Amino acid sequence: MTSPETVIWLQERTSLGILSPEVLNAIAQVIEEQVVSAETDLVSEGTPPEALYILVEGQLESNTTNETNPALACGFLPGSVIELKELLLDESTPFTITTVTDCHLWVVPGDKFREIVSQYPEIAKAFSRQLVQELAQATSALGYEQERSVALRPYLVTKAQRGIVGTSRYAVRLREQIREAAADRKSVDIFGEPGLEKDNIAALIHFGSPKRREPIIKVNCGILQTSGADLFGRAGGKPGLLEWLGEGTLVLNNIQELPDELLPPVTQLLKTGTYTPVSRSGESTPEPRLSKARILIVSEKTQPTIERSVGHIIKVPPLRVRKTDIQVQVEYYTSLYIRARGVPKPHITPEALRRLQSYDFPGNLKELKNLVERAIVQAEGANELTEEIFWPAEAKKKRFRVNLLNAYPSLRRFLRSPWWPDRINYGFTATAFAIIVAILFIGPQTRDRNFVLNFFWAWWWPFFLFLFPFLGRIWCSVCPFMIYGEITQKLSLWLWPRKLKRWPREEAEKWGGWFMFGLFTLIFLWEELWHLENTAYLSACLLLLITAGAMIFSALFERRFWCRYLCPIGGMNGLFAKLSMTELRAQQGICSASCTTYQCYKGGPQKGEGLETNGCPLYSHPAQLEDNRDCVLCMTCLKACPHRSVEFNLRPPGIELWTTHVPRTYEVALLFLLLGGIYLHRLPELQSWLGLQLDLTQFWQHLGLSLIVLIIPAIFTFGAYGLLKLLNFNRKPKSFVELAYGYLPLVLGGNLAHYLRLGLGEGGRILPVTFATFGFGGEQLPILVAHPAVIAFLQGATIIFSVLMTMLLTQKIAKQSVRSLIQQHLAAIALGASMWAIIVL
Numbered sequence: 001m002t003s004p005e006t007v008i009w010l011q012e013r014t015s016l017g018i019l020s021p022e023v024l025n026a027i028a029q030v031i032e033e034q035v036v037s038a039e040t041d042l043v044s045e046g047t048p049p050e051a052l053y054i055l056v057e058g059q060l061e062s063n064t065t066n067e068t069n070p071a072l073a074c075g076f077l078p079g080s081v082i083e084l085k086e087l088l089l090d091e092s093t094p095f096t097i098t099t100v101t102d103c104h105l106w107v108v109p110g111d112k113f114r115e116i117v118s119q120y121p122e123i124a125k126a127f128s129r130q131l132v133q134e135l136a137q138a139t140s141a142l143g144y145e146q147e148r149s150v151a152l153r154p155y156l157v158t159k160a161q162r163g164i165v166g167t168s169r170y171a172v173r174l175r176e177q178i179r180e181a182a183a184d185r186k187s188v189d190i191f192g193e194p195g196l197e198k199d200n201i202a203a204l205i206h207f208g209s210p211k212r213r214e215p216i217i218k219v220n221c222g223i224l225q226t227s228g229a230d231l232f233g234r235a236g237g238k239p240g241l242l243e244w245l246g247e248g249t250l251v252l253n254n255i256q257e258l259p260d261e262l263l264p265p266v267t268q269l270l271k272t273g274t275y276t277p278v279s280r281s282g283e284s285t286p287e288p289r290l291s292k293a294r295i296l297i298v299s300e301k302t303q304p305t306i307e308r309s310v311g312h313i314i315k316v317p318p319l320r321v322r323k324t325d326i327q328v329q330v331e332y333y334t335s336l337y338i339r340a341r342g343v344p345k346p347h348i349t350p351e352a353l354r355r356l357q358s359y360d361f362p363g364n365l366k367e368l369k370n371l372v373e374r375a376i377v378q379a380e381g382a383n384e385l386t387e388e389i390f391w392p393a394e395a396k397k398k399r400f401r402v403n404l405l406n407a408y409p410s411l412r413r414f415l416r417s418p419w420w421p422d423r424i425n426y427g428f429t430a431t432a433f434a435i436i437v438a439i440l441f442i443g444p445q446t447r448d449r450n451f452v453l454n455f456f457w458a459w460w461w462p463f464f465l466f467l468f469p470f471l472g473r474i475w476c477s478v479c480p481f482m483i484y485g486e487i488t489q490k491l492s493l494w495l496w497p498r499k500l501k502r503w504p505r506e507e508a509e510k511w512g513g514w515f516m517f518g519l520f521t522l523i524f525l526w527e528e529l530w531h532l533e534n535t536a537y538l539s540a541c542l543l544l545l546i547t548a549g550a551m552i553f554s555a556l557f558e559r560r561f562w563c564r565y566l567c568p569i570g571g572m573n574g575l576f577a578k579l580s581m582t583e584l585r586a587q588q589g590i591c592s593a594s595c596t597t598y599q600c601y602k603g604g605p606q607k608g609e610g611l612e613t614n615g616c617p618l619y620s621h622p623a624q625l626e627d628n629r630d631c632v633l634c635m636t637c638l639k640a641c642p643h644r645s646v647e648f649n650l651r652p653p654g655i656e657l658w659t660t661h662v663p664r665t666y667e668v669a670l671l672f673l674l675l676g677g678i679y680l681h682r683l684p685e686l687q688s689w690l691g692l693q694l695d696l697t698q699f700w701q702h703l704g705l706s707l708i709v710l711i712i713p714a715i716f717t718f719g720a721y722g723l724l725k726l727l728n729f730n731r732k733p734k735s736f737v738e739l740a741y742g743y744l745p746l747v748l749g750g751n752l753a754h755y756l757r758l759g760l761g762e763g764g765r766i767l768p769v770t771f772a773t774f775g776f777g778g779e780q781l782p783i784l785v786a787h788p789a790v791i792a793f794l795q796g797a798t799i800i801f802s803v804l805m806t807m808l809l810t811q812k813i814a815k816q817s818v819r820s821l822i823q824q825h826l827a828a829i830a831l832g833a834s835m836w837a838i839i840v841l
Helices: 003-013 021-029 084-089 110-119 122-155 169-182 198-207 241-245 260-272 323-341 350-357 364-379 409-415 419-442 451-471 480-495 505-529 536-556 561-566 568-577 588-594 636-640 665-681 683-690 699-727 736-761 763-773 788-814 819-840
Strands: 032-036 041-043 051-057 060-063 096-099 103-109 188-191 216-220 249-253 294-299 312-315 582-586 646-650
Touching: 003 021, 021 110, 051 110, 084 110, 084 122, 103 110, 110 122, 122 216, 122 241, 169 198, 169 312, 188 198, 198 216, 198 249, 198 294, 216 241, 241 249, 323 350, 323 364, 409 419, 409 636, 419 451, 419 480, 419 536, 451 536, 451 568, 451 736, 451 763, 480 536, 480 561, 505 536, 505 561, 505 568, 505 665, 505 699, 536 561, 561 568, 568 665, 568 736, 582 636, 636 646, 665 683, 665 699, 665 736, 665 819, 683 699, 683 819, 699 736, 699 819, 736 763, 736 788, 736 819, 788 819
Parallel strands: 188 294, 188 312, 216 249, 249 294
Antiparallel strands: 032 103, 041 096, 051 103, 060 096, 582 646
8 A cells, every 4th residue: 555545544544534644644654564363462461562553454352451440341443543542651551452353454663653753743732632532521421420320329220139940830931031031122011929029030131131231220110200300301401210321221110109190101111212301381392302221110910001012021920830949949048048147058848848838928939038037047056947937838728727637647547548438339338239229129118117218318318417517528439329330330341442431521510510400309309299208119219310320421421420510419418518627638839849640630550659549530639629519538639649738627617618619500509409308398397387278199289389399498588689789789799699608507407407307216216127127026126216305406406506607607708797688697597487487396
C-alpha cells in the first residue's frame, strides 16, 4: 500500500484520523508491516510499550489479571490502534493482548514514534484533548451508574437462591420451562400457590439468560404508587425504575395486588414494550418511550388481561403433587442448615419421611423448610430425625384418625392372612349358602318352623344394620352372592378361555345407581305383597335372583362389576357405610412418592412385603377413596401394598359427609326409598294410626298403598326443603341432594328399630325352631326373648338417638345456624315421631 493510500486508510479507519495529513504522512513513512500468527501474545501485561500497533486484518483480544477492573478485558477489530496512550504517557501496558486469528499489523517502532511526537507537538495536544473528553465521559458515566445504583439498590436481587431440586416429572418439566424462558427476552408469568419460591424461579430465568450481567430488581405491586411515577418516571423529571433498569429484568411480585389504575399501562408495557411517563395535570401527554427491560410477573393466580400479553406462562406445581421430591428437598434443606450452623447432619428415618410424604404442605416449600429446621433444633444434636419430631405434618384428611393396624399388629397379621376373607368365603360361606337355600326350598315354609328364615330375618338384618356404623360395608367381603360370582368367573374362564370385558364405567356411573334403585323398589314390593318374611321358598328365590345377577355379570365382565354398580344390597351397604366410624385408606404421599406398580389396584406378583394378588375387585385405589361407598374391606390392597401405605382407621362417624363427600342423585333416591321402606314394613300399624280401612288382601289396593307409602316420605322431606328455601330467601342454602344425606342416621335408625322386634322377640327361639326344621320337637329347649317393654325402650331410644344424629349431621353438612335450618330439623323430628307411633307404640 502506497503512502497516500495509507494516509487515507488511517484517516478513515482509525482514531488517528484527528491528526493532520502531514502528521499521518510522517507516520506512514515509518510503518512496518508484520503478520502475526494466531494464539500469539502481541504485548504482555506490565511491560513497557515497544511499538505502536495498528490492526489491519484479523482479530485480537485482551486479558488481565486485574480483578477489580475486568472491563479492561475486551476484543479488538481492524482499525484498532494499540499502545498509543502508553507511548504518549510512558506507562506500562495494563493488559496482555493475544491474536485470536492470523493478524496483519502495521507497526511503528517505539523510538521512531517518539521522534514523530517530539517533531509534531499537535499529536500530544490532540490526544490530550481526546483524553480529557474521555475522562469527562467516564466521569459522567460513573455518576450515572452511581445514581442508577442508588435508585435500584432497594429492589436489587443479587443472586438466585437455588435451582429446582428433585427428579419428579414436575421438577424436570419446571427446569425445561425455565431454560426455555431464559433463552429469549419474552415476558414471563410465573404463578402458583404461596410458598413455592416463585421469585427465585424469576431469578433463575434472569441469571440463566444472556443478559445475566444486567441488574434484576423485584418490586412488590402492592406498594407501587397509583400514578405509576415510581415505575414509569415523570415527564421532564425524575426517571422511573424502567429507565434506570435499562436492559435488566423487572420482577413484578404479587401482580394481583397491582392498583387498578396501573393495569392498562402495565398491559401496554407487556404488549408493546413501551410506556408513557407520568405527566402533571394540565401538561400534554408525553410521547411513549421504548423499554428494553424484560418483565417477569409473579402471582398466585393468572390474571386474564395480563395472561394474554405475556410470552411464557409457567405454572409452578405445588409440593403435594411432587411427593417424590420430598426426600431430596429434606436432604437439601438439612444440608443448608447444618452447613450454616456447623452441626452434625442427622439421618431422617423412613417413618418420618412417610409422615412428611403423607402431608399436603399447604405452605409448600417454605413450610417444609421451616419444618425441617425446627425438627433439627428439636432433635438437639440427635443422630436421627424420627416421626415424632414431625408431629405437625398431619393432613386434614388424617386428622382425628387412629390407624388400627399400627395399634393392633395382630389385626394386621389376620387381615393379611389367607383366612381373610378367602378361606372363610370358599371354606365356609359358599357351602353354608348352598345348604341355606336348599333348606329354604325343602324345609318348612314359616318363620316359626324354619331356622334359616328365622336366621335371615331375625338375625342377619338387625345384626348388619347394627354393624354398619362400626365396620361399614364389611358384609360385602363375605357376601355369598359374589363368592358364587367369582366361582362362575373362574369356571367360565377355565372352560372357555377368553378375555373378559372391561367395565363400561361411564354408562355404569350414569345408570347403575338407578338400576339398583329400581331393583330395590321391586324387592320391597315383592317382600310386602308376597310376605317374604314368612315364606321360605320366596326368600330363597330372592337370594337366588341376586346371586344369578352376580354370576351373569361376573361371566361377562372382569372383577366385581355387579358388586360395585348393580347389586341392590351392595347399594344399601355403600350408603350406610358412609356413617361408619372406620375407613380403609392409603397415605397419598407414600403412594405418589414410592409406588410405581399400583399393585393394590392392578394386582401383580409378590414385591417386598406385598403379596401376590389380582388387584382390587372393585377397581378402587385406596389413596383415592373419598368415602366408604366403593370399599368392601376385602383387604386385597393391604395384602398387595409393599410400602405399608394402607391404613384401617378409626375416625369420627360419617366425617366424610361434611368433608370430602360427593353427593349423587341416585344415592339420595335410594336413601328415601329406604326411608319409605320403614313405613312399608309397618303398613298395618300405619293404617291403624291413620285410621284407614283399606283391605290389604286385595292385591291392587295393597300395591297402590305400598307405592304411596314409599313415595310420601320423599315428598314430605322435599316439601320441608322448599319451605327452608322460601323462608331463607336472603341466604341460599345448600342443594337438596347435599342436605338429604343428613337424613341418613334416621333411615338407618328407623330400619334398625323395625328389625329389633324380630331380633329380640324371635331371634332367641333359634334352638327350638332349628329342631322343628328337621321334624323334631323342641318345645322344651331354652329360649331367650326380651320383654316387650325392653324392646319398645330400645326401639324408642334408637329412634330418638337417630333424630338427634340427623340434626347434628345436617348442621355439619350445611354449615349454617340452627335457626336457618329449623324447617329441616322439624321435618326430622316429625319423621321420628311418626316412626315412634308405628314402631314403638
